[in-house]
Amino acid sequence: MSGLFKKKETAAQAADTQTQTPTPEAHEWLIPEEGRDQLQKVFAGLPGDVTIEVYTGGDPKNLFDDYARRFVADLALLAPRIKPAFHGLDSDMARKRGVTLSPTLLFNPEEYRIRFTGAPLGEEARAFIEAIFLVSARTSGLSQAAKTILAQLDGARSPRVFSSPGCPYCPAQCANAIKCAIERPDLVSAECVNADEFPDLSARYGVGSVPHTQFDESYKGIGLMPEERFVVELVALKDAERWLNEHAAKGGAHGAGTGQGAGSDAGVEVTETDLLVLGAGPAGLSAAIYAERSGLATVVLDKGIVGGQVTVTPVVENYPGFADIAGIKLVEVLSSHARQYATIRENEGVDDIKLGRRIEVHTPRNVFLARAVLFATGAQWRKLDVPGEDRFYGKGVSYCASCDGFVYRGRKVAVVGGGNTALTDALHLRNLGVEVTVIHRRDTFRAEKALQDSLTREGIPVIWNAVVEEVMGDTEVRGVRLRDTKTGETRDVPFDGVFVAIGHVPNSEQAADLGVDLEPDGSIKVDRHMRTNIPRVYAAGDVIGGVRQIVTAVGSGATAALSAFEDLQQPRWKKDKSA
The missing domain is CATH 3.40.30.10 (Glutaredoxin)
Structure with missing residues (x-):
């Protein structure tokens, strides 16, 4: 811990409030230089002052307190509009604000009731900046x-x-x-x-x-x-x-716009575009780059956040040019590139799609009139479909090791699956300090050899030839019932959590509703140019099935965009009719 901030912690306890920000010359920075440069540029446009009150306790060994104080002090130096105030947890101001946990950070508490309980580490910092x-x-x-x-x-x-x-x-x-x-x-x-x-x-x-x-x-x-x-x-x-x-x-029901039904479009914005890409994963992002560079005005929509499954992949080791990169970092590279060209709208799901001279796509906020639509909607986690799985979702059953791994540090969990995702999740959880056991229905893995070697090197145990018959517990997961696939015998094994990684199911429902042909496994049927059976409707990425890899998703997205450009210039379907 920085000696500079140890002194300030003591000062904050002696005085009720400390509002003075250290000068840049005397300041020990927490935020890396690259991040400081970027934040300083974006903060230059802040229209109004923002008071951030930081409440910390008196324990000099509390690294979360130290981080919170240093982080806010950094931000204040980068943006004159940010006004920090540092208080002790036993101060009069803490009692006035009802603050009892350390660290706690409040935003403009005289106007709003917005607080962060805990240091904004990792991904939470994004919400803090927003x-x-x-x-x-x-x-x-x-x-x-x-x-x-x-x-x-x-x-x-x-x-x-x-x-x-x-x-x-x-x-x-x-x-x-x-x-x-x-x-x-x-x-x-x-x-x-x-x-x-x-x-x-x-x-x-x-x-x-x-x-x-x-x-x-x-x-x-x-x-x-x-x-x-x-x-x-x-x-x-x-x-x-x-x-x-x-x-x-x-x-x-008057069109509340929850993303669950089309509702009324009264008052929503109407946007015309050449290509509307549904999904902001690798396929959608690469499609946006290639489409815009070809001259097609492109908008990308995603019902969640940019990145798709890659966002929650702890480590990517097989993407060309990156020997070892966190999934979220790779997403940042891809999305930053795509944003240079196309408009990307996150947290905006599609309610309804109508075919016509222009393809009409309704969301809770907009109506898009597009010349062509590309489904890059990806796939969702496949479920075990066993008793207890739904009941204990969020109470021990998880499909995202990156999201929930921290909750299980020092506890015992099972990772179910035998592919790349399962082994990557198991290694990630072990790295977090979770006691991990892999459960696989066969006697060999289908994952890459490099991942299998890492699993062996880490000494992570494997239960072979076993399937989960039931997830058991009371108010939360207590274990699983396993069936041996060779002998048929069952046994109960205690676990505090179950991470499911047994593959994916394509998100093709809206495409099917539109009349797009599907493969037997539910993936969208396309030709080698990523065209579907409906003119001006394309598909790419995990939703078309096959080899579900980041690099193949990127390639199919680029192919789909180029096909859309070619077709909109010289419509293929008109040629087919005249033949």
Whole structure:
């Protein structure tokens, strides 16, 4: 720990408040130089002041406290608009604000009730930076549909989002809560909690998977939600589908825009574009680059966040040019390149698609009129489909080691599967300090030899020739029931968590609804140019099946974009009719 910040911790305890920021010459930087340069540029446009109050305890060995103080001090030096104030946990100000945990960081507490409980390590820092921009602008950034729903709120809400440093989905969920607190400061307070730093608080709410959103003491949601869905569940304190069904039964469904139905398009923006890409994974991003460079105006939509499955891949070792790179870092490289050309809109799912002279695509916020559409919708995790799996999802059952691994440090978990994903997850969990056992239904792995060698080197045990028959537990996972695939015998094995990595299911439902032909496994059927059976509709990436690798997704995305360009210049389907 820096001696400079040890002194300041002591000073903060002696005095009630410390607001003085160290000068750059005397400052020991926490943020790397490259990051400082980038932040300084983006912070130059902050329109208003942002007060960040930092509350820390008196333990000089608390590295989270040290990080929080240093991080905010760095930001204050990079942006004159950021006004830091440092307080002790036993100060009068801490009592006034109701702060009891260390570290806690508050944003403009005289205007809003927005707090980060825990140091904004890892991915949480993204939400922290976004909060600075939103608070500075004094605007929520919510869509009109979300604002309309939130205007119906008539009681106090205090959404608490639990996250972890390795969860790429968590910042967007935290941002949902923060936006609501800015839009309705009279009724909404937002809290983003680092679940890893506060295990007792996490245990109190049964956090087993992140993002975990506690809307109130009794209602919770697991996973990243589209903005409109988050607002519906915040207001209604019930599942969005249930809320929509109730309103429809009463004749009150009026297009709330939760991403669950088309609804009304009144007041939404209409955008014309040449190519609309559905999905911002490697295939969608590469397609955007190639399409724009070919002269096609391109918009990319994703119902979640940019990157797809790569975002939650701990380490990528087989992408040309990168011998060893974290999945999230590779996504940053790809998305940064794509953003130089195309518009990318995250957290915007598609409600409806209509074929016509222009392909009409409806989202909760926009209507897009496109000359062509590319499905790069990827695939979702395949489930075990056994008793207990759904019941214990978020309570010990997980499909994302990057997201939830931190929760299980020092505990015993099973990784189910035998491919690259399963072995990569097992190695990642072991690196986090989790006791891991791999369960595989065969007597050999199908994963790359390099991963198998790493598993052996790490001494990770494997239960061969076994399938999970049931996930067992009470309020959370306690173990699994295994069946030997050779003898048929069953046995119960205790585990605190189960990470499922048994493959993927293509996200092809909307394509099928449009009339696109599918393969027997549900993947979209394409020719070698990535054309589907419907003119001006293309597909690429994991949704077309085959070898699901990052490099093949990138290649198919580029191919699809070039096919779209060629067809829009000289329509292939018109040639076919005249032949």
